Amino acid sequence: MKTSQSNLFEGISRRLQMTESFELSWQSLNAYGPRYNYWCVAWSGGKDSTTLVTFIIWSIMSGKIKAPKKIFILYADTRLELTPLFYAAQKIMEELAEHGYNVEVVMAPMENRFLCYILGRGVPPPNNATFRWCTSRIKIEPMEVKLKGLVGELGEKVLMLTGVRQGESAIRDQRIIMSCSKNGAECGQGWYQETLPESLCDTLAPILHWRVCHVWEWLKHWAPLPEYGDFSTELIADAYGGDEAEELNARTGCMGCPLTDKDTALDNLLKKTKWEYLAPLKRLRPIYRELRKPQNRLRKTGLEVNNEKNKQRMGPITMAARDWAFNGILAIQNEINAVADKIGMPTVYLLNNEEQIFIRKCWSENLWPNKWTGEEPTGDTPMDTVYADGSVQPLLFGK
Ligand code: SF4
Structure with missing residues (x-):
């Protein structure tokens, strides 16, 4: 009896926290969003950026935020995404299309792809901070090229939405510290925030304050429901190791990433x-x-x-x-x-x-x-x- 009561209250409290998180995200989107005609989302297929994409689209569909003239969803395909993440992204792309949102795939040109660069040109695999050519070459540069083309066509700056997340400390610190592997982040996500040129876009991180448990809660229990978009986001949890990953605040990156100590x-x-x-x-x-x-x-x-x-x-x-x-x-x-x-x-x-x-x-x-x-x-x-x-x-x- 005691256990079920505590679970009940836990559930209610989590729900409340979730709705508070939603509120803060809507506030930031409604404050900054209307200043731009066009929004872009840099989507890597990982937990944070998938949360962002599905949350934004649901928020638009449910009238919580005002849609811009157009929202460009740019899926960054490194060609080395962990299989279940890649598979989930394909399914979510289909679902987004059903909701009327087409996703554009952004990929490095052949000569710059991770394995082509190593095996074709003979450049050694990246190994540390001093020879870390991969993030810029397979993630940042292709996104930058895509954005340049887009901004050139549109003739105005876009608002780039990123899935950067700092949890509670974001609110306390008012400070964004970016690093490829910080706090269970996906490789690259902080870099978008840090490196995409200001001349092309301003960046906003609407889920900056979300805790990792909120991300999992959204992906596993909310987004898959028809009233929250009916997205196949529960597949993402598999890629991070299911329930255990919630504790670990796990991160993913390229398959076999040579820069991490462990897979x-x-x-x-x-x-x-x-x-x-x-x-x-x-x-x-x-x-x-x-x-x-x-x-x-x-x-x-x-x-x-x-x-x-x-x-x-x-x-x-x-x-x-x-x-x-x-x-x-x-x-x-x-x-x-x-x-x-x-x-x-x-x-x-x-x-x-x-x-x-x-x-x-x-x-x-x-x-x-x-x-x-x-x-x-x-x-x-x-x-x-x-x-x-x-x-x-x-x-x-x-x-
Ligand atoms: S996950 Fe690893 S290999 Fe892939 S871009 Fe990031 S640091 Fe490079």
Whole structure:
């Protein structure tokens, strides 16, 4: 009896908190929204931006906020979205279309996509803050190009709505600190807020104050109801590991993201029997790690005529290593899809046909990053040490 009473009150209190959160969001949208004819939503398919998209559309449909002349929903497809998230996004796109809202997919051009850049051009996988080329190349730049085109056509700035969330501290601090992985955020979402040029858009984060439990509550229990839009948002919870994720405030990013210590989202997902067939994706990170090893990369001898300080820097991935990784990734894909077909689950295309053709073409053209020819020695080749001032210390034991 005691338990059921406390659950009842918990339920009521959560509901109240939810409606307070809604209220604050409507207030900010009604205060800033009418200043712009056009709104854009940067939707990554993760929990926060999916909450934002579905909440905004429901709020418009239910008359809680005034619709702009047009709302552009831009789905940022990195090509490496976790399978259930990608699958959920496809379903939600169909549902949005049923409500009269078409979604535009924003994707990096072929040469800049994560795997094409690594395997085609030979650029090593990102590994830390100093060599983190991925977020801008696969998320920010494509969104910026899309926005530029849009603003050019419309002839006026748009209001960009982002799913950035800071929970209660947002209200206390009045301060927005952005980072790719902060507070369970999706990689990229803070960056939209931080980096999209002010000349194209002003940004508003209408769910800034939502707590993570409100996000889950919305996705699992509210948005799927017909009176709240009838969206397939409960699928998102799977991708974050279901109920456990609510505690963890889990984040997702690209499959096999080399910048995180663990595949937390994937590990949580694999605990669910129906997604177990995705287990071969665990081999992605070891492949990226291998590609960064000296024997798989070229290295400057330091004797080249250049002014670079880091004279013997390590550089691109050898052709042999690219070929090895390419086949390894295709094997992962084939293994998953063979099972997916059998059990009727979504297939995975880490490298689609076009991308495979593109990468092979790069190889046939002997493509290397700028300032590299492919003639350099591999990183594990013993060589004299060349210092920044050009002085040379010969190898102690000869070559
Ligand atoms: S999730 Fe990882 S790999 Fe993907 S853009 Fe972010 S940091 Fe890069």
